[in-house]
Amino acid sequence: MGRTKTTKRKAVAVSTAATSVTKRTSGPDRSKQAAVMVDSHYFKVAKSVKAAVIKAAPKAVPAVTPAPLLHSSRYFQRPSPPPLSQEDQELGHILEAEKLARVHLRQDKAACDRTLACIRSKPGFALFFIEMFQHSEDLRDPHVRPILIQECLKDNLFHMVIAVILLNKTRGTVAVPMFYNLTERWGTPEALSKANWQELYDLIQRLGLGEKRTTALIELGQMWLQYPPVTAQMLRDNPEQARQQRAINAKLARKKQRFSKVQDEDMLPIAHYPFVGEYAEHSYQIYFGGDDAWKTVRARDKELVRYLKWRWAMIGVAYDEEHGVYDHARPTYIKNLIQELIKYNPYKTLDMWSAELVAEQAASSGVA
Secondary structure: OHHHHHHHHHHHHHHHHHHHHHHHOOOOOHHHHHHHHHOOOOOOOOHHHHHHHHHHOOOOOOOOOOOOOOOOOOOOOOOOOOOOOHHHHOOHHHHHHHHHHHHHOOOOHHHHHHHHHHHHHOOOHHHHHHHHHHHHHHHOOOOOOOOOHHHHOOOOHHHHHHHHHHHOOOOHHHHHHHHHHHHHHOOOHHHHHOOOHHHHHHHHHHHOOHHHHHHHHHHHHHHHHHOOOOOHHHHHHOHHHHHHHHHHHHHHHOOOHHHOOOOHHHOOOOOOOOOOOHHHHHHHHHHOOOOOHHHHOOOOOHHHHHHHHHHHHOOOEEEEOOOEEEEEOOHHHHHHHHHHHHHOOHHHHHHHHHHHHHHHHHHHHOOO
16 A cells, blocks of 8 residues: 555656656757656656657757858859849839939949849848938038038149148138138249238238248248149159158158158158148148048048048048047938038038128228
8 A cells, every 4th residue: 555655656756757857848859858767767657657748749840951142253153133023113212222223333333233132132221222322412412511722722732731821720711711812912932932021911910820820921932932842743753853852851841840750751742831730731631642641631620520521421431530430321420410511501601701801892992
């Protein structure tokens, strides 16, 4: 009697243990683990318990064969984009995105094919592509694009140096009208080198630092004639004489702390002129330094930073003063940048310059 009760207790305990193991164990090995515990040499359980455990175990799930990868290399031709289904053809945004891709990427067939494949195969990419294209067009709008006086003078290096001397620590609304008045009277190095000091001072004194700027401008005209900037064209036409002149200019420039450790071949061509510092250096690199020189500039001037943000965004890159280049230009970033650029409307500033010029002319002629 006692032996029968003990056997029943063992059977109940083993059944409970098997049930808990079945719940905890997952995968195709569940029945095997439960069967091993049931058939141990300590306990002998009824076949019905073992059958119930095995029957509760799930069947093994067959493995799914992954889809073949699309390889692209010079040895394997990339497959053509999949055709659009009838349902997708009725979606206007897909057709619009395809049209934009074919028109604006027609010069790069590989890029066009990749874009078309993404438009047809990835949901939502067509809307993303259209939005990015619209933002890119908005960035080209004249009311958004930053306009600096340096860009207007990119064909005249001498005038650009005069402009940055006047713009240094001065608002453009005041300095730019003054620049045009100055260059009308002393627009060449010869004329500026012989300018009357008092007349020049009377013209630019309202900018601040009147005495220093006047002296610097006259010295600029004199040094431009004696120590002309060495350009890439001069190095091609007369390499030996140009290198000698570059070494002389670099020696003068190294008297400034900013350029004290710069080698001759890396020296800024205008570094040796008075009042030329960080602002003038960055302006030269952006507008006169070549195709990719602007990408090396980390400006701190707010107008140059605004221009660099716009120019990086035009090629799809996010930029700020603190980090430089730091991310892709996403739609939200471009939208915020456009709002920032519209807030500083270049046409509004030009209207202010015109208004100041009219007011000055009216005051000089005695018209109220």
